[in-house]
Amino acid sequence: MVAVRETVETVDKVAGEKYKYGFTTDIESERAPIGLSEDTIRYISAKKEEPQWMLDWRLEAYRRWLTMEEPAWAKVEYPPIDFQSAYYYSAPKQKAKLDSLDQVDPKLLETYKKLGIPLLEQQMLAGVAVDAVFDSVSVVTTFKEKLREVGVIFCPFSEAVREHPELVQKYLGTVVPTTDNYYATLNSAVFSDGSFVYIPPGVRCPMELSTYFRINEAQTGQFERTLIIADKGSYVSYLEGCTAPQRDENQLHAAVVELIAHDDAEIKYSTVQNWFPGDENGKGGIYNFVTKRGDCRGDRSKISWTQVETGSAVTWKYPSCILRGDDSRGEFYSIAISNHYQQVDSGTKMIHLGKNTSSRIISKGIAAGKSSNTYRGLVSVHKKAEGVRNFTQCDSLLIGDQSSAHTVPYIEAKNPTAILEHEATTSKISEDQLFYCMQRGVPAEEAVALIVNGFCRDVLQQLPMEFAVEAQKLVAISLEGSVG
Amino acid sequence: MLEIKNLHVKVGGKEILQGIDLTVNAGEVHAIMGPNGSGKSTLSYLLSGREGYEVTKGSVTYKGQDLLPLSVDQRAAAGVFLAFQYPIEIPGVTTMTFLKTALNSVRKARGEEELDAPRFLKLVREKAKPLNVADDMLKRALNVGFSGGEKKRAEILQMSLLEPTLAILDETDSGLDIDALKVVADGVNALRSPERAMIVITHYQRLLDYIVPDVVHVLSKGKIVRTGGKELAGELERTGYAEFAA
Numbered sequence A: 001m002v003a004v005r006e007t008v009e010t011v012d013k014v015a016g017e018k019y020k021y022g023f024t025t026d027i028e029s030e031r032a033p034i035g036l037s038e039d040t041i042r043y044i045s046a047k048k049e050e051p052q053w054m055l056d057w058r059l060e061a062y063r064r065w066l067t068m069e070e071p072a073w074a075k076v077e078y079p080p081i082d083f084q085s086a087y088y089y090s091a092p093k094q095k096a097k098l099d100s101l102d103q104v105d106p107k108l109l110e111t112y113k114k115l116g117i118p119l120l121e122q123q124m125l126a127g128v129a130v131d132a133v134f135d136s137v138s139v140v141t142t143f144k145e146k147l148r149e150v151g152v153i154f155c156p157f158s159e160a161v162r163e164h165p166e167l168v169q170k171y172l173g174t175v176v177p178t179t180d181n182y183y184a185t186l187n188s189a190v191f192s193d194g195s196f197v198y199i200p201p202g203v204r205c206p207m208e209l210s211t212y213f214r215i216n217e218a219q220t221g222q223f224e225r226t227l228i229i230a231d232k233g234s235y236v237s238y239l240e241g242c243t244a245p246q247r248d249e250n251q252l253h254a255a256v257v258e259l260i261a262h263d264d265a266e267i268k269y270s271t272v273q274n275w276f277p278g279d280e281n282g283k284g285g286i287y288n289f290v291t292k293r294g295d296c297r298g299d300r301s302k303i304s305w306t307q308v309e310t311g312s313a314v315t316w317k318y319p320s321c322i323l324r325g326d327d328s329r330g331e332f333y334s335i336a337i338s339n340h341y342q343q344v345d346s347g348t349k350m351i352h353l354g355k356n357t358s359s360r361i362i363s364k365g366i367a368a369g370k371s372s373n374t375y376r377g378l379v380s381v382h383k384k385a386e387g388v389r390n391f392t393q394c395d396s397l398l399i400g401d402q403s404s405a406h407t408v409p410y411i412e413a414k415n416p417t418a419i420l421e422h423e424a425t426t427s428k429i430s431e432d433q434l435f436y437c438m439q440r441g442v443p444a445e446e447a448v449a450l451i452v453n454g455f456c457r458d459v460l461q462q463l464p465m466e467f468a469v470e471a472q473k474l475v476a477i478s479l480e481g482s483v484g
Numbered sequence B: 001m002l003e004i005k006n007l008h009v010k011v012g013g014k015e016i017l018q019g020i021d022l023t024v025n026a027g028e029v030h031a032i033m034g035p036n037g038s039g040k041s042t043l044s045y046l047l048s049g050r051e052g053y054e055v056t057k058g059s060v061t062y063k064g065q066d067l068l069p070l071s072v073d074q075r076a077a078a079g080v081f082l083a084f085q086y087p088i089e090i091p092g093v094t095t096m097t098f099l100k101t102a103l104n105s106v107r108k109a110r111g112e113e114e115l116d117a118p119r120f121l122k123l124v125r126e127k128a129k130p131l132n133v134a135d136d137m138l139k140r141a142l143n144v145g146f147s148g149g150e151k152k153r154a155e156i157l158q159m160s161l162l163e164p165t166l167a168i169l170d171e172t173d174s175g176l177d178i179d180a181l182k183v184v185a186d187g188v189n190a191l192r193s194p195e196r197a198m199i200v201i202t203h204y205q206r207l208l209d210y211i212v213p214d215v216v217h218v219l220s221k222g223k224i225v226r227t228g229g230k231e232l233a234g235e236l237e238r239t240g241y242a243e244f245a246a
Ligand SMILES: Nc1ncnc2c1ncn2[C@@H]1O[C@H](COP(=O)(O)OP(=O)(O)O)[C@@H](O)[C@H]1O
Pocket: B011, B012, B014, B016, B034, B035, B036, B037, B038, B039, B040, B041, B042, B043
């Protein structure tokens, strides 16, 4: 069961309830003081009623962050970020509600229409107040009951800190340590909220888990923190995001996602990222600096990342796998589309530590307009890792003659038994292909979308069905205006 | 249906078509024969609106209207179909998906309702059967790894689905053995109708044994140098293009 659609109702309902209880009245006073300091962090932690250990953890990260420098190695350019001019806590703020769809940016509505999103859902996504007169047996309740029956924990991160401190303390920061990198460290200090998932031993999670379920809580803001643990022999498929663009006033996003798979466990993590990419002239747009990493901690465990990246002005993102357990497997399937002035620097790291570990990387980069699209990947084989296998395929597709694609693969093999295969191609959408499609009646932009979807097929096939269909439409939408 | 007057076309700075006059009426099948390099494909690309083909003189009227301002997809929607001499590969796009996208694009442009999956599937199967196009082929990426015969059958299948009013077949016989040629010719003949005009381009007379034309033209160095009945094809077969050759 992929209960994505039906939950929308519940989401509205919950949002409606919050509204009823008047959470919105207090917006101004719910803000932390401007800028970043130990006081800001204490404020955040206090607001969330966190235990001392959580505050200490944040403060330690903050002190570390002060000594760090912003990385400059990615092939992206943006003006310096002034960390002192931002607010780091303004939750649980409801976005200002609009009265009707008439007040919503018509461009946004146009996109929703193309994605085939039902009216009700459009209103919700656009932040229109919806009178939630829905079935009183809420889907979320049934859904939570179902999960509880099998012992799955799926809740907001802040709730997990309070309700399941032993699990959070045991796993938090064990995959992405607070010292990891500039943005991850910043996130550790100021993270707002996110998801927590725990799948007990031997349990196959009975449904796809989606952040969409918790869209009411999705004001997690800029610094989302997600932690997913699959205990021995368990399985979970997690969907992050949704294909429709949402209103968002924050420019910088620095999320951290940690996945842990124990013996024989499997985690499948799918993302569709469609944040505001900036306009045709490169104005505005989100900076998306994310650290996502999975630890195949147990033998025969498996972690699979699938991502469709079409949004954000600047993307800096490398979902990675640490293949620690023997016979563990990591997978990375990626579609990264850039148009206009977007900049993408994305890829993966496969760190082979265990014996007979294997990994597979399929990356499809599509660059249109004046955008720049870089695949950056590392396959690393440690000394003791016998019998490692990796297959990497990086394909780039250029649309027009002002876009650029780059492939930067790093390989470090310290064990001679490793078998590593790498294939890379760069091509352009050919005049012949476009002409052929158009001769069959397909208009130019749709022809481009058709060809690009074909180019991405291997990756699209990895997505859960429901997501795949919307992702295909999204490909088309994000390439609008890419042919003259 | 189609009226071409004194058509001059430049490609890559060079004048390739040098004054073509050609009138094709609904229901007629015209063959255009000619040696390699005489401008046959150039004419077919020009009619379908490909970029890079510049009309320096003359006019093309289709169904009483100027064809030249229309874009490639608009012409397709208006019923112009080109069966390619060398069909193009579309990796990752199954033949089925391609056919559905094409058909629904054209239907949309023609103001008709788009077909849903079950109705589309039924229609494709119906059209595919006489052309020996099996489900397996429909599931493969269009033209990728297709044999010569498969490619040409896929072209005719598209034509049969899109139901054009002006079909141009550019060397549909090239690369086909006699059995494949018969299947393709049967497919084409099944589409002959009083509402439809066809231009069959070929280098050899062989195809015209199976698709019997009403009129035969000989194109040489960008000009139509002779026009006659179907017997002209037989004559050319005996004498060759020597007298017209470049
Ligand atoms: N893009 C082009 N640039 C320059 N010359 C071209 C181009 N395309 C075709 N030609 C030339 O036009 C002439 C006619 O080609 P074509 O129409 O393909 O002939 P046919 O189909 O009869 O064999 C040939 O001399 C060919 O070299």
